[in-house]
Amino acid sequence: MSEVITLSVPADAGYLTVVRTAAAAVAARLGATVDDIEDLRIAVNEACAVLLAHSDPGASLDCRFELDGGRDLGFRVVVPSAHGEVPEPGSFAWMVLESLTGRVAVGTDEHDGVRTAHVAFVRTIGVAEPA
């Protein structure tokens, strides 16, 4: 059973604090440690910030958190972007995201003539149950 939290903020660096705090609050529900939260906040910030740089004027960052019922927290951010530029696998931003989260996916889409770029990752949260 999965739970989804969506959040839309103006594509402006000043609003990233809202997304980071939401990420921390969602992660806390999964029993996140401080390490998890600090990594997650940096990852969320990085994912949004790389997209911000190429977002269309006046666009919104659409963020989606997904809880899978276990210890995995998924995050996906999408922004309209005519450039459609996303971090390439092997780039520094990619490596940062991968080392903070484990699983990263990026890409571009086009719907009704609007190009969007997205970054997504999954991070396993919390302390493993003792065997």
Add this chain to the structure above:
Amino acid sequence: MSEIASLEARKAEARVLFARLAELDADDPTRATVRDTVVELHLPLAEHLARRFAHRGEPHDDLVQVANIGLIKAVDRFEPERGLEFSTYATPTIVGEIKRHFRDKTWAVRVPRRLQELRLAMTRANADLAQTLGRSPTVAELAVHLGVGEDDVIEALEAGGAYSTVPLETENDDDAPGPSLTDTLGEEDTSFETVENLASLRPLLAELPERERRILLLRFFEGKTQSQIAADLGISQMHVSRLLARTLDRLRTGMLTTQ
């Protein structure tokens, strides 16, 4: 030895050491050793100055670390031929470094005092619990330990971040390539070669202060956790988090402008 006598002895020793430094060629390997000795000799001065800024919401260890960076800068910039005692010269440099540390942390939105106090308590609780548990504590564990709600913990974590809506400091800032801290931190940057493959990153990494670069490599290329890095470097986890966030911002900005 009385305190005054020991101060005088330290001044005399500093004069001898700086005279030796002046004689040595820039690439003489013994330079590093002499330089380290001068730094070590003045660590009590840095600690003393750091203590002046106690009770202002920053962990003591972080302030000492910042003061030590100021000290190293002073050692590298000192010109004995001007006739000043080193300690006279170093004091304003160290105090300046500490003040800059506070200034850099001026938040875009002013953080209420209650939050600052909570953050301070949390820095301590985080270290204590990590010690007891052998791992990073959860938000729930911190909340119980501090007797506050989980929301307060989350809020305090955010307030402790380096994130700010103001632009990054300008380039000619004192943060420019600092003196090498590698000697004091030990160990080589084994992962540097991996990173060097990323051509666009190389010049930016080279511009980073030694400590920031090291934290970056430890976290992203050697897979150490923030708490492990904090323990290795003897600073708080929040400080590690802050430095990481700031460094990433800086690299991202740098890469965008060089494109």
